[in-house]
Structures are given as structure tokens and as C-alpha cells.
Amino acid sequence: QVQLQESGPGLVKPSQTLSLTCTVSGGSISSGGYYWSWIRQHPGKGLEWIGYIYYSGSTYYNPSLKSRVTISVDTSKNQFSLKLSSVTAADTAVYYCARDGAAAGTIDYWGQGTLVTVSS
Amino acid sequence: DIVMTQTPLSSPVTLGQPASISCRSSQSLVHSDGNTYLSWLQQRPGQPPRLLIYKISNRFSGVPDRFSGSGAGTDFTLKISRVEAEDVGVYYCTQATQFPRTFGGGTKVEIK
Numbered sequence: 001q002v003q004l005q006e007s008g009p010g011l012v013k014p015s016q017t018l019s020l021t022c023t024v025s026g027g028s029i030s031s032g033g034y035y036w037s038w039i040r041q042h043p044g045k046g047l048e049w050i051g052y053i054y055y056s057g058s059t060y061y062n063p064s065l066k067s068r069v070t071i072s073v074d075t076s077k078n079q080f081s082l083k084l085s086s087v088t089a090a091d092t093a094v095y096y097c098a099r100d101g102a103a104a105g106t107i108d109y110w111g112q113g114t115l116v117t118v119s120s
Numbered sequence: 121d122i123v124m125t126q127t128p129l130s131s132p133v134t135l136g137q138p139a140s141i142s143c144r145s146s147q148s149l150v151h152s153d154g155n156t157y158l159s160w161l162q163q164r165p166g167q168p169p170r171l172l173i174y175k176i177s178n179r180f181s182g183v184p185d186r187f188s189g190s191g192a193g194t195d196f197t198l199k200i201s202r203v204e205a206e207d208v209g210v211y212y213c214t215q216a217t218q219f220p221r222t223f224g225g226g227t228k229v230e231i232k
Contacts, residue, residue: 047161047169047212049221062220096168105157105216106174113168 002027004097004111011117012091018084018116022097029078030055035100036080037107038071040093048093052100053080087118122147124213126224132232139200141227143213148193150217157216160189160198163226164209172211173198205231 008020022036029036035052042048051061053071061069070083084091094113101108123146133139141160149156160173171180173189176196186201200207208231213224 046225047214047223049223060219100216100221104174104178105151105155106159106171107161107169107214108171108174108180110168110170 002099002109004099004109006095006097006111006114008114008116010115011119012087013120014088014118015086018082018087018091018095018118020082020095020097020114020116022080022082022111024078024080024099027099028075029073029080030075033102035060035102036071036073037098037100038082039096039098039107039110041096041113042093050082050084050095089118092116092118121220122149122215122218122222124215124222124224126211126213126227128227129225130228130230132230133200133203134232135205136202139203139207139229141198141211141213141229143191143196143198143224145194145196145215147218149196149215150193155217156192158189158191158196159214159216160187161212161214162207162209163212164206167209169212200229203229203231 003025005023012018037052038050053059053073068085073080094115096113097111098107099109125144127142149158161169163169177189188199210226210228212226
């Protein structure tokens with residue numbers, strides 16, 4: 001079974017860049033057929049799709065965040081990463097990495113999530 | 121973006137009784153390939169979301185058969201035939217027919 005695990009700083013200062021990494025086990029990012037996603041959830045709120053990447057490096061970002069988001073992949077480490085620049089308190093959220101199946105059009109596996117707080 | 125609207129916001133249910141959640145999209149979710157990419161997720165307290173149903177009515181691996189999905193076009197429903205204590209949580213619908221993926225606001229299922 002595929003497992004995903006987020007890692008990265010839990011506290012980021014305003015105007016700095018949030019950086020998270022997702023490590024995938026139980027399956028290879030390079031096998032294709034899936035998009036590797038980042039989704040966030042503001043405290044006590046709903047879900048917001050940030051973007052995803054294919055193993056080839058093709059990326060797709062939510063237009064609402066596109067100017068600040070970069071998602072990259074390292075197939076040798078079976079990891080993918082998120083960078084969100086110029087963060088503010090409004091970016092405080094639980095960040096999830098997940099697998100999005102192209103054929104089924106659904107997110108079938110999620111990481112446990114990591115809380116990132118933006119504060120000085 | 122497609123707006124996903126869920127009702128009710130909260131659903132208090134007696135154990136063993138059915139529950140029903142509605143999800144309405146601002147545009148048809150029928151993709152040009154003929155599929156409808158509407159899924160349902162469950163988020164138990166303190167847990168990440170978990171996939172229950174995909175493409176309207178397909179149960180994901182390991183999901184109990186008391187969960188069922190139905191609908192077409194812009195109107196969709198998740199039904200729990202007999203609510204159990206472990207079903208407490210927030211349920212979300214999500215669409216992947218049109219970029220970007222969007223989610224409903226969530227429906228909280230709680231025990232009366």
C-alpha cells in the first residue's frame with residue numbers, strides 16, 4: 001500500500017518561503033499514471049488544492065496560488081516537494097501531500113499532514 | 121472554478137439510522153471523455169481525509185458497503201445506510217472534471 005509522509009519546518013516567518021517534502025513509500029513516483037499533489041486545510045476549515053506534478057516534471061498549479069507555488073520531483077529519492085513563497089498568516093494551514101489517480105480522477109492516498117504556522 | 125455546495129452543514133444522526141449528504145456543482149461534472157469525476161472523502165477528527173467513493177458511485181478498497189454514492193450532472197448524494205460510531209466526521213465532495221480541482225465545504229456527521 002502506498003504511504004506518503006510530509007516533512008519540513010512547522011514554523012515559517014512572514015515573507016519567507018515555506019518548503020515541504022513528501023516521501024512516498026510502497027510505490028514508485030516514476031511508475032506513472034498518477035499526479036502527486038499538495039492540498040492544504042486552514043485550521044477548522046475546508047480543503048484547498050494547491051497543485052500537482054507528474055513524474056516527468058509537468059506541473060499544474062491552482063491559479064489562485066500559481067504566482068507563489070513551485071512543486072518539484074526527485075524520482076531518485078521517490079520524493080516531491082512544495083515551495084510557497086512570500087507567505088503570510090493566511091498561509092497557516094495543515095499541508096497534505098497526496099496521490100491523485102489520473103484514470104479514476106480521484107485522490108486515493110493521503111499523507112498524515114503537517115501543520116505549518118506563519119508567524120514572526 | 122466549479123463551486124461545490126454541500127448540504128446540510130451538519131447532520132445529527134441516531135446510531136443505526138441512515139444519513140444522506142447532498143453535493144451540488146455549479147456546472148455539469150460530465151467530462152468530455154464521458155466520465156464524471158466526482159468523489160467523496162471522509163475526514164475523521166484529527167485524521168487526514170480518506171477516499172470513500174470515486175466516479176460518483178465506486179467504493180474505494182476497504183470501504184464498507186453501507187456507504188453509497190449516486191447522482192449525475194450537477195447533483196450528487198452520499199448515503200450511509202446505517203450510521204455507526206466510527207462514521208463521525210466531516211464529509212467532503214470533490215470534483216476533478218474541470219481544472220482546478222475543487223472541494224465542497226464539508227458536512228459534519230455527528231451522533232445525536
